[in-house]
Amino acid sequence: MQTLCAGLVGVMVAASVYLILDRNLIRFLFGLILAGNAINLLIFAVGRLDSQRPPLIPDPATAMQGSFANALPQALILTAIVIGFALLSFIFVLFYRAYQELGTVDTEFMRVAEADPNDQLPVSSPQPGEPA
Amino acid sequence: MSVLLILPILLPLAGGVIAVFLKSNPKRSLQLALTNAGLQTLTSGLLLYHVHLNGILSTQIGNWPAPFGITLVADHLSAVLVMITAIVNLAVTSYSKADIDAGLIGRGYYPLLQMLVCGICGAFLTGDIFNLYVWFEVMLIASFGLLVLGQSKSQLDGGVKYVVINLLATLLFIAGIGLLYGLTGTLNLADLHTKVPLIANRGLLTAVAMIFVAAFGIKAALFPLFFWLPAAYHTPPVAVSAIFSGLLTKVGIYALIRVFTLVFTVDMGYFYPALLVMAALTMITGVLGAAAQNEFRRILSFHIISQVGYMAMGLALQTRLALAGTIFYLIHHIIVKANLFLVSGVVQRLQGSFELAQLGGIYRSNGWIAILFFIPAFSLAGFPPLSGFWAKMILIRASLDIHQYGLAFVAAAVGLLTVYSMTKIWAEVFWKPAPQANHFSEAMIPRKTSAWMLAPITALALLTIIIGFGAEFVYKFAWQAAEELSHPQYYVNAVLGNRQ
Numbered sequence: 098m099q100t101l102c103a104g105l106v107g108v109m110v111a112a113s114v115y116l117i118l119d120r121n122l123i124r125f126l127f128g129l130i131l132a133g134n135a136i137n138l139l140i141f142a143v144g145r146l147d148s149q150r151p152p153l154i155p156d157p158a159t160a161m162q163g164s165f166a167n168a169l170p171q172a173l174i175l176t177a178i179v180i181g182f183a184l185l186s187f188i189f190v191l192f193y194r195a196y197q198e199l200g201t202v203d204t205e206f207m208r209v210a211e212a213d214p215n216d217q218l219p220v221s222s223p224q225p226g227e228p229a
Numbered sequence: 230m231s232v233l234l235i236l237p238i239l240l241p242l243a244g245g246v247i248a249v250f251l252k253s254n255p256k257r258s259l260q261l262a263l264t265n266a267g268l269q270t271l272t273s274g275l276l277l278y279h280v281h282l283n284g285i286l287s288t289q290i291g292n293w294p295a296p297f298g299i300t301l302v303a304d305h306l307s308a309v310l311v312m313i314t315a316i317v318n319l320a321v322t323s324y325s326k327a328d329i330d331a332g333l334i335g336r337g338y339y340p341l342l343q344m345l346v347c348g349i350c351g352a353f354l355t356g357d358i359f360n361l362y363v364w365f366e367v368m369l370i371a372s373f374g375l376l377v378l379g380q381s382k383s384q385l386d387g388g389v390k391y392v393v394i395n396l397l398a399t400l401l402f403i404a405g406i407g408l409l410y411g412l413t414g415t416l417n418l419a420d421l422h423t424k425v426p427l428i429a430n431r432g433l434l435t436a437v438a439m440i441f442v443a444a445f446g447i448k449a450a451l452f453p454l455f456f457w458l459p460a461a462y463h464t465p466p467v468a469v470s471a472i473f474s475g476l477l478t479k480v481g482i483y484a485l486i487r488v489f490t491l492v493f494t495v496d497m498g499y500f501y502p503a504l505l506v507m508a509a510l511t512m513i514t515g516v517l518g519a520a521a522q523n524e525f526r527r528i529l530s531f532h533i534i535s536q537v538g539y540m541a542m543g544l545a546l547q548t549r550l551a552l553a554g555t556i557f558y559l560i561h562h563i564i565v566k567a568n569l570f571l572v573s574g575v576v577q578r579l580q581g582s583f584e585l586a587q588l589g590g591i592y593r594s595n596g597w598i599a600i601l602f603f604i605p606a607f608s609l610a611g612f613p614p615l616s617g618f619w620a621k622m623i624l625i626r627a628s629l630d631i632h633q634y635g636l637a638f639v640a641a642a643v644g645l646l647t648v649y650s651m652t653k654i655w656a657e658v659f660w661k662p663a664p665q666a667n668h669f670s671e672a673m674i675p676r677k678t679s680a681w682m683l684a685p686i687t688a689l690a691l692l693t694i695i696i697g698f699g700a701e702f703v704y705k706f707a708w709q710a711a712e713e714l715s716h717p718q719y720y721v722n723a724v725l726g727n728r729q
Binding site: 117122125129132133136139140143144167169170173176177180183184187188191192194195198199204207208209210211 | 359363366369370373374377380382383384385386387388389390392393396397399400403404406407408410411414459460461463464
């Protein structure tokens with residue numbers, strides 16, 4: 098089970114790296130989501146996938162018996178999912194706004210902040226703190 | 230005294246929450262932010278004093294005993310960084326009064342600023358590696374918001390690059406944490422220190438350590454991982470880029486120092502020689518990148534990278550003196566760098582541009598601003614007796630001590646090239662006669678500066694001078710901090726007690 102999970106993580110990470118290396122931001126986004134899920138799976142696998150019983154200690158005993166899945170990595174994943182969701186919703190809006198303003202999702206043509214110094218005039222965008 | 234540990238996190242958190250409700254009222258927002266920043270400076274000052282007198286302070290949140298609950302720890306390094314964060318926050322908040330208009334405040338400038346500070350202080354104070362991840366996230370999401378606040382084209386462009394690379398770093402970080410937990414079964418930094426040497430599979434451990442290096446290296450803008458920084462730092466309002474430049478990369482450096490002096494203390498194979506090379510290349514590429522730039526804030530951005538190289542160099546040398554040098558460098562650099570960005574904002578305000586070609590004659594028209602630039606700029610370059618000279622001297626001395634002559638040469642040469650960049654700004658902005666026609670763009674309307682902008686710059690410049698002349702005191706402090714870092718047992722005892 099664990100080997101299978103490790104293999105799956107490997108495949109997912111490979112696919113996500115392929116997508117992340119693309120110039121298109123949408124593909125990058127899919128790659129990022131895939132990588133996030135792959136890493137959550139990785140943490141899940143790290144906490145052992147042995148048993149399907151809940152990690153509870155029976156009444157007279159004082160410690161776990163047999164092999165149990167560790168519950169802490171699952172809590173970590175929960176935190177990571179929540180944080181990942183917040184960041185993902187931010188990045189969706191950011192990419193959409195960038196697409197609206199810059200008119201492209203191709204990173205090759207996103208050159209406003211670092212304009213070519215050989216251009217005739219420096220690109221001077223109005224500073225947000227200033228009344229334009 | 231554990232309340233002292235919580236207040237530097239709690240104050241900006243509470244301030245950030247209250248500030249959300251004051252968004253529509255710029256005056257109240259500012260009053261709240263200033264009061265809060267003042268209180269925070271005060272409490273972190275007390276914390277620093279307490280730690281300096283009584284040694285490492287730690288507390289268990291919710292009274293869960295150490296390796297299970299979340300621990301907050303302040304040693305010398307954490308305490309002094311929290312103190313400087315508070316000072317920079319105070320300076321930037323004061324500067325914001327003149328720099329940030331009601332529109333940006335209405336979009337949530339002050340809540341984001343305070344959450345950023347909350348995340349930074351949390352990252353400095355936590356004693357738990359997963360908690361460190363959470364504070365990184367708090368810091369990141371606040372910095373994302375601040376970076377694109379105002380939503381100009383260049384901000385969105387720089388923002389995309391900044392967000393993308395930082396999210397990847399975050400994923401690496403969490404993957405590293407997961408694997409480390411799988412190897413050791415603990416997340417507490419002090420407990421990790423005792424458990425990591427027991428790991429049999431050293432190859433796997435080194436692989437995990439390298440994941441952390443990549444994650445923190447991106448945050449700290451180390452050599453092959455720095456391209457996001459000069460793409461983004463010159464785009465937001467000046468107040469924002471000042472606090473970013475001072476603090477964000479330094480959190481990455483802090484995390485590197487903490488993890489490699491506390492957790493990965495076993496033999497790390499080729500890691501330290503590799504870090505030496507990375508540090509040298511970071512210094513060189515940063516300073517050469519700056520030499521090619523002609524925009525005030527972009528020059529300064531590239532210099533952040535070269536300076537980060539010095540700090541990484543101190544960690545890579547592995548001696549106590551070198552660590553003390555890194556800590557001295559951190560203290561000096563945060564203040565100087567934030568100040569330089571603030572000065573660039575004042576210049577932009579006077580002449581309406583950041584492009585060196587469009588600036589000039591400030592020395593003649595506003596001589597005191599020239600002096601306020603001169604102090605941090607030549608401290609950065611390492612002129613005696615300013616603070617940067619001592620920081621560089623300690624590091625070069627440390628590398629000579631262990632016969633790393635090549636590295637010492639690189640550090641000295643990069644210092645010289647920094648002088649080149651700073652004199653370029655000096656000649657173009659301050660000495661050169663002002664260009665005749667200011668017809669480059671609509672936005673270039675010169676405006677008056679205000680005391681709210683000049684007061685923090687003057688205060689930070691004074692601090693630079695004080696650190697320069699009081700170098701012996703700061704050095705003793707850094708030496709003590711390095712003592713704690715090179716003997717992790719102090720830290721472990723403070724967190725876990727003496728029970729092992």
